[in-house]
Amino acid sequence: MSDPLGVPSPWVRRFAHLVEKGGAVLDLAAGAGRHARFFAGRGHPVTAVDHNLDGMADLAADGPVARIRADLEDGSPWPLGDRQFAGIVVTNYLHRPLLPILADALTPGGVLIYETFAVGQGEFGRPSSENYLLRPNELIRVFGPLLTVVGFEHGIDYAPNPKAVQRLAAVKGRDLVPL
Template identity: 55%
Template sequence: MNPGASAEGAVVAIPEPSRWVRRWAHLVTPGGTVLDVACGSGRHARWFASRGYPVVAIDRDPAALAAMRHEAGIVTVQADIEGGPWPLDDGRKFAAVVVTNYLHRPLFGRLLDALAPGGVLIYETFAQSNETVGKPSNPAFLLAPGELLDVVRPQLRVVAFQDGFLATPKEAFVQRVCAVLVPERHADSAESLPPARYDLAG
C-alpha cells in the first residue's frame, strides 16, 4: 500500500489503485488532466499525479480531500455531487474520467460530457448479485446487466468491458468499462485505438 498523510499529518495507508484503472491508464494522453470522481482517499488521484498527470479530485468528504492538500499535481474540489450542483460547470474537459466503487446514475451524462476528444472513461463499480456476497447490497448501488455498455456506447468507443464475479481482492460482482471519446477526425477509423474487446480476464 502507498503511504499518505492525514489532515493531522499522520501517515496513513492508501489502498492500492484498481487493477482495471492501471490496466487502461496507458490510453490517457500523457500530461492530460484526469478527473477522479468520488475520489475518497485519493488512491487513483495520487497514482496518476505520481506519473505526471494533473488531477482534479472531487469528493464530499473534507477530511479525505485535506489529506491530499499538499500532494503535487492534485487540485481538490469539495462538493456534494448528488445533492448539489455539478461543481465543474466551467466547460473544462479532461483527458480521462475515473470512477471506482461509486454509482449515482444521474451523473452519467455529466461524466461523458467532461471528456475531451480522445478522452478515456475508466469506470468500475458493483453489479447486481453483489448482494449475495456482501455490500453494497442496495439495488440503487448495483448496476444492471450491461448497464455501463448502454450508457457509453451511444457516444464512446468501447475498448474493454467486464461484467461478472471477481474473487480478489475480495469477492464481488462488478462491471467495468474502458471507453474512448473518438476525435471527430477519427470517427470513422480505428486509427490510434486498440481493437474493442469484451472479456472477463484480469
C-alpha cells in the same frame, strides 16, 4: 475493488496508458485519492472530487491534485462546469444522473475508466441496494452510443474477496487505441 489504501485498481492500471500524457484527470468520488495519487504520480494534473476530503488531507495544497468538496447527489449543479478532462476515473461509486455528464466532460480522445458494483453484490456484502448496483450491460448501454468501448467486464471478481462488478474503459472519438 476493496484494494488497500493507495493501491490502484488493476482495471484502472490496465487502461491508464490510454490517457494522454500530461492530460488532466478527474477522479470522481475520489475517497482517499488512491487513483488521484496514481495519476499524479504518472505526471497528470488531477482534480479529485468527493463529499469528504479528509482522506486526502496529507496532499500538498499546491501539489498536482486539486481537491473539490462536493456532494454529487444533493441536486446541486455539476461542480466542474464545462471543464473537460483527458481521463475520468470512477470506482466504487454510482449516481446514475451523472453518467451522461461524464461523456461530455471528456476531451476528444479522452478516456473513461469506470468500475463499480453490479447486481448480485448483495450476496457478498455492501452495497446491496439496487440504487447503487449496475444492471447487466448498463455501462455499455449508457456509454456505447457516446464512446468507443475498448474494455468491458461484468461478473464476479474473486480477488481478494468475492464481489459482483462491472467495468468499462471507453474512449471519446478514437476508433483504434493502443491496447
